[in-house]
Amino acid sequence: MSEFQPSFLFQPVERRYRVRELNREIADLLSVEFSDIWVEGEISDVKLSRPGHYYFALKDEDSVLNCVCFRNAARLLRFRPEEGLSVAARGRVDVYEVRGQYQFIVEALELRGQGALQLAFDQLKKKLESEGLFRPERKRPLPVLPRRIGIVTSPAGAALQDLLSVLERRFPGLQIRVYPTLVQGEAAPAQIATGLRFFSENPWADVVIVARGGGSLEDLWAFNTEVVARAIASSSVPVISAVGHETDFTIADFVADLRAPTPSAAAELVVPRREDLSRNLESTLAHLQRAYRLLLFGKIRKLQTLGTERAHATMQRRLRAATQRVDELEFRMRDAMRVHSRRAGRRFEQAHYRLMQFDLRVRMIRMRQALETDTQRLISAELDMLRTQRTRIDLLGARLHSMSPLAILNRGYSLAERNDGSLVRDSGLLQQGEAIRLRFARGAAIARIETTEVPPGAAE
Numbered sequence: 001m002s003e004f005q006p007s008f009l010f011q012p013v014e015r016r017y018r019v020r021e022l023n024r025e026i027a028d029l030l031s032v033e034f035s036d037i038w039v040e041g042e043i044s045d046v047k048l049s050r051p052g053h054y055y056f057a058l059k060d061e062d063s064v065l066n067c068v069c070f071r072n073a074a075r076l077l078r079f080r081p082e083e084g085l086s087v088a089a090r091g092r093v094d095v096y097e098v099r100g101q102y103q104f105i106v107e108a109l110e111l112r113g114q115g116a117l118q119l120a121f122d123q124l125k126k127k128l129e130s131e132g133l134f135r136p137e138r139k140r141p142l143p144v145l146p147r148r149i150g151i152v153t154s155p156a157g158a159a160l161q162d163l164l165s166v167l168e169r170r171f172p173g174l175q176i177r178v179y180p181t182l183v184q185g186e187a188a189p190a191q192i193a194t195g196l197r198f199f200s201e202n203p204w205a206d207v208v209i210v211a212r213g214g215g216s217l218e219d220l221w222a223f224n225t226e227v228v229a230r231a232i233a234s235s236s237v238p239v240i241s242a243v244g245h246e247t248d249f250t251i252a253d254f255v256a257d258l259r260a261p262t263p264s265a266a267a268e269l270v271v272p273r274r275e276d277l278s279r280n281l282e283s284t285l286a287h288l289q290r291a292y293r294l295l296l297f298g299k300i301r302k303l304q305t306l307g308t309e310r311a312h313a314t315m316q317r318r319l320r321a322a323t324q325r326v327d328e329l330e331f332r333m334r335d336a337m338r339v340h341s342r343r344a345g346r347r348f349e350q351a352h353y354r355l356m357q358f359d360l361r362v363r364m365i366r367m368r369q370a371l372e373t374d375t376q377r378l379i380s381a382e383l384d385m386l387r388t389q390r391t392r393i394d395l396l397g398a399r400l401h402s403m404s405p406l407a408i409l410n411r412g413y414s415l416a417e418r419n420d421g422s423l424v425r426d427s428g429l430l431q432q433g434e435a436i437r438l439r440f441a442r443g444a445a446i447a448r449i450e451t452t453e454v455p456p457g458a459a460e
Contacts, residue, residue, distance in 0.1 A: 020097055027095035030102060034093035039065060039104060040112065043085045054081050058089060058104070067091075069106040077109055079120040086112040117217050121224050124251055128226075133233050134254045140238045142258060143206045146270060148175045150205035150237070152195035155180040159211040159242070159263040166267035174271065177205065183212040188222035193231035200235040207238045207270055210252060211263040214245040223250040232256050242266035285333060292326060292364050299371060318374060322367060329363060409441035 017025070041058030048054055052071035057064050067089060069081065081087075090108040095101070111119055128134065149167070153160050155178060167174055179195035182188040192210065199208045210232070212223065222228065223243045232239045232255045241256035242263040253259040260266035300319055401407060409415070416424035417437045424436060430449045438445045 019100070023095050023097040023100050026102075027097065030093040030095060036090070036092060038088050038090050040088045041065065041086075043081050043087060044083060046081050046083055054106075056081050058087075066101065066103040067106050068103055069109075073107045078117060079109070079111065080123055081109065082123075085119075088112055117221060117224075121217070121251070124224065124226055124229070125254065128229055128251065128255065133229065138233075140257045142238050142240070142270060145171075145272065146174075146206035148177070148205050149270060150199040150208040151176065151178045151211060152181055152192055152199070152208065153178070153211040153263075154183045157183060157211075157213055159213045162262075162264045163209065163211060163242075163267045166264050167271060170268065171271045183222060184215070184219055185222070189225040189227050192222060193227045196228070196231040196235055196239065199237055200231075203236075205237050207240065208235065209240045209242055209260075209263075209266050209270065210256070211242040211266060212244065213263070214248060220244050220248060220250055223252040225251070228252055229255045240266050240270060282337065285330075285337075288361060288364065289326065289330060292367075293323075295364075295368065296323060296326075299375070318371070322371065325367070409439070412441075415439040 039058055041060050044057050044059055044064075046054065046056040052074060054069040054074050056067055056069075058067055059065070069077070088110045089104065089106045090110075091104055091106045093102055094105050096103055132138070151160065151163060153163075160178065164176070167176065177199075179198055181191035181195050183192070196208065196210065199205045210223075210228075212220065217224075220243060223241070229251045232241070232252055238257040240258045240260055241250070241252040242260040242265065243250050243252055244262075246261035258269065260269055296319055415438070417439060418424060419435070419437070424430065430436070432449055432451060434449045436447055436449065438447050
């Protein structure tokens with residue numbers, strides 16, 4: 001029997017690949033088999049590229065796995081990869097065809113051991129603090145009494161009701177606008193930042209409150225995000241952070257101009273009670289009145305030392321009139337304050353305007369300037385009068401001196417006097433041998449008459 005011979009022979013098919021084609025097929029196989037898996041290990045050799053891609057390795061006791069987290073996925077990470085962190089990475093296996101190396105494409109990271117949220121909180125806090133966003137000199141003071149208040153919060157939360165209730169109780173009639181946002185979840189940070197930018201770009205609010213009730217670290221996480229922190233830092237309006245309870249701290253608290261322990265406390269910090277404001281205004285008015293009276297008394301003492309009795313009397317009348325004017329203003333101010341208090345609850349702006357119209361400081365400044373001007377005029381008038389009188393006295397003295405006999409003696413003349421002090425006006429009345437006294441400009445002498453001569457033309 002002859003041996004069976006097949007009509008054809010089986011020969012292996014020869015397959016040839018280019019390097020790139022082989023790497024691509026391997027990549028396709030790996031991506032199908034390992035498309036959505038978790039890998040646990042310790043991070044090492046972290047590098048950050050300029051576009052924002054993270055390159056690092058996951059290692060355990062025996063092996064190393066190269067990993068890459070591209071920018072789009074890195075933006076969603078709650079913490080940045082750091083050397084030595086023990087993590088679980090979710091992603092897929094891929095091949096870097098240029099080098100023929102397989103690598104793990106990371107799409108999410110979870111921390112093992114220490115909480116990821118706490119690590120992300122610490123990392124962001126350290127970053128913003130290094131940029132100076134927490135510096136005290138950046139904090140802006142709040143307005144003493146804001147007329148318009150913006151609130152960024154959830155309209156369905158208890159925080160908003162607490163805020164509105166306390167604001168209405170402390171100072172009714174304020175203007176309030178609420179920008180409704182989510183305060184929890186992935187969409188919350190962007191909405192909160194949009195609300196803050198709304199009040200910053202529209203010049204309406206005097207102060208903005210960003211608020212939320214209490215919760216866990218994860219519940220409050222929207223206020224620990226960088227987008228919210230930078231929106232607060234760039235706001236043109238002072239921002240109060242009122243997030244959580246007294247023991248809760250968020251990144252928003254550190255960046256805001258003021259941190260309130262609760263939403264209710266924020267309402268108490270942003271506006272004073274109307275009754276307290278009225279008492280402060282009355283106290284300020286009393287201080288101003290005392291200060292003005294002290295100023296008046298000081299002017300009186302100054303005028304007493306500088307002016308004459310006439311000037312003093314004149315200034316006394318003016319001071320009494322000024323004091324009476326102050327009392328009149330005080331009575332008018334009291335009446336105005338009562339009217340102002342009744343109307344403040346209905347319309348604060350109108351009450352504020354009326355209060356500025358009755359500001360005693362402006363009247364005090366004007367009256368003080370008028371008083372100083374009148375004082376200078378009175379002193380100048382008295383000095384002019386004294387100079388005029390002195391000039392007149394000098395002229396009269398000169399005339400009197402010119403008519404004095406002593407002035408005639410200085411020109412070389414002398415006076416003849418008898419023993420009884422009478423002047424000798426006629427030589428014919430003198431007797432031979434009679435003694436007379438001759439008085440000169442300087443000194444005197446005794447003379448005796450030997451003979452007398454009759455003036456020409458005189459009768460014998």
